[in-house]
């Protein structure tokens with residue numbers, strides 16, 4: 001009898017569509033949603049075996065032992081070629097549990113980080129006495145000087161927000177390992193379809209599943225992937241901090257994962273078309289997209305990525321005011337933060353994610369006033385390009 005269960009020989013697209021832990025008794029191709037917080041046992045001895053960890057049964061949903069959540073985690077692990085996946089209530093939940101579990105000996109952040117991660121470190125880790133350093137891209141040759149003892153954590157994002165700067169994951173992993181450190185990568189911008197850091201030597205991967213993994217701007221969730229060993233302390237932090245996501249959200253996220261492959265392929269294609277069109281526009285001085293041959297990180301992106309992603313930034317000639325005018329004239333792109341959904345979004349980093357940085361800090365990071373960050377969605381690429389062109393044309397001669 002064919003069981004149609006995922007095979008390691010299959011492509012991730014095939015595996016994720018057939019991801020299930022058990023054949024459904026009713027014949028449904030998908031598993032039921034277990035909206036359950038607790039689980040009954042026939043005997044005290046059976047319950048004790050699960051409490052002791054001798055038996056891998058379900059006990060209490062906050063611990064992560066819920067069939068719907070476990071099925072999602074099996075899929076998450078497969079997507080990143082990991083032994084273990086953990087589901088979280090948000091991206092920040094996954095990131096904070098990871099940093100608590102593996103960052104307590106010190107964290108060295110390489111390149112630009114998501115604002116929420118910086119806030120976590122500066123506002124909460126600093127008072128706790130957990131040491132951390134931020135290195136700009138141009139300071140990365142100093143990495144080894146900051147890895148002063150074994151057991152530290154190197155942490156990065158690539159492509160980075162909003163410049164799409166590309167970091168060499170394999171190189172950072174080698175250098176971290178040579179100093180007895182682990183490498184953690186926030187892989188939200190790329191998605192596991194375009195980039196799989198564990199295959200390149202990284203040890204820990206996190207996602208804001210709110211973005212591409214969920215893909216429809218309708219749910220908040222997070223993910224962590226690693227070896228089984230390195231996942232254990234992260235799961236322990238999740239349990240103690242109570243960061244599990246609801247089973248209903250897990251089921252919704254599992255549904256989204258079944259189309260991740262096709263969605264990301266189309267995001268890649270649309271973003272490339274938009275990038276090429278924007279390069280030709282007289283009101284755009286720079287297009288930051290890893291897929292463009294003259295983008296500084298293009299060669300590296302070709303080596304370590306399978307696709308260039310749906311995120312890009314354009315620099316509007318005329319600076320902050322001009323960028324604002326363009327943003328306010330867009331009819332298809334929605335003016336909103338976040339990314340990775342089916343709908344295209346635009347945001348001006350100096351008015352949103354990078355509002356609090358000083359002009360010097362922004363300059364060091366290559367964030368100009370005229371920069372607009374685009375999350376290219378799944379609308380028709382021609383409509384998106386026409387929308388950007390009419391908004392740019394509104395600037396006049």
Ligand SMILES: *Cc1c(COP(=O)(O)O)cnc(C)c1O
Pocket residue numbers: 090091092093114116157186188189207208209210211220221222
């Ligand atoms: C959105 C985002 C996060 C935070 O995720 P939430 O789901 O909002 O908690 C972390 N990292 C990156 C790169 C993000 O874009």
